[in-house]
């Protein structure tokens with residue numbers, strides 16, 4: 342499918358794309374976490390870009406960070422210190438996990454990427470005071486951007502950005518739904534590339550390209566039909582398209598995810614009426630939480646079980662970066678929660694560099710074989726929710 346080519350290209354070289362944006366005269370603001378209020382950055386006429394880390398040697402970062410920081414954070418700092426982020430005009434750090442907070446301090450003191458903001462979101466996303474506090478934090482972030490870049494973020498520009506982001510998020514959601522109904526419509530690697538590139542591309546152009554891709558996918562693509570064990574991928578940020586290839590080689594298909602570089606980035610629409618900053622805050626407040634935020638002791642478990650059931654997932658693969666405390670602490674309870682719901686799971690702990698593929702392949706194959714014989718019901722799990730297969 343030709344319409345996939347640009348997504349695959351940008352996902353493979355996000356830095357090269359960001360440099361082209363900057364060369365066109367737009368300032369580029371990087372972020373590492375899906376709690377970043379991108380809509381405000383976009384409404385300011387700046388270009389938000391998700392940063393993914395080097396994926397390579399992060400030795401230089403060890404001078405500044407403790408060895409127990411996750412490889413994403415180490416890779417992020419290494420990329421900056423070795424000049425790989427020369428296109429940045431600023432960076433935004435939402436207040437989330439401890440590693441990101443440590444990175445934020447070290448970043449401010451040791452890198453020179455212009456604008457810098459800690460967006461100190463509440464940890465507990467419940468109650469009216471937390472809701473109001475979140476709105477205040479976003480208002481302050483807007484003022485910081487205005488004062489640093491000497492611009493005004495108008496209500497109209499915020500509303501326009503909200504509409505663009507709502508369309509992008511709804512397109513991505515529908516693309517996921519289409520893959521859930523027909524897992525062979527897109528490979529996991531293609532889906533990964535679409536979401537990853539969406540975090541990098543010019544958002545107006547992206548909206549149009551996603552809509553065009555969606556029109557083609559809705560028609561169905563001859564020869565793109567596929568089955569396999571229906572699996573859900575759950576974890577932090579995934580930087581490894583190879584994982585999807587290995588799952589497919591093991592007879593599996595990722596039919597849904599709960600990843601920071603997946604549904605957690607695009608789930609939830611923003612109300613288009615009322616005060617725009619309050620509406621942006623409302624989405625962050627109501628959105629499915631990651632383990633560095635708190636809604637209730639069982640919110641994540643309930644969400645995972647509901648998503649797995651809705652998409653007919655026969656099993657869940659937890660894909661965690663090593664030394665990721667928030668996700669590791671959540672794991673025993675989530676595993677138990679899924680087990681009680683009759684949904685088997687396995688854990689893959691990786692670093693930014695994958696171990697030899699044979700090791701992972703064997704583990705995933707063992708898991709898919711353990712799921713027992715394939716059944717028609719499992720293969721058409723999405724249709725159990727009333728959708729057409």
Ligand code: SF4
Pocket residue numbers: 373374375376437438576577578601605631632633
């Ligand atoms: S898992 Fe949570 S804290 Fe970590 S990067 Fe994703 S949204 Fe941010």
Ligand code: SF4
Pocket residue numbers: 411412413414438439440441577578633662664665666667668
């Ligand atoms: S992988 Fe875990 S520790 Fe690392 S930045 Fe994401 S949430 Fe934080």
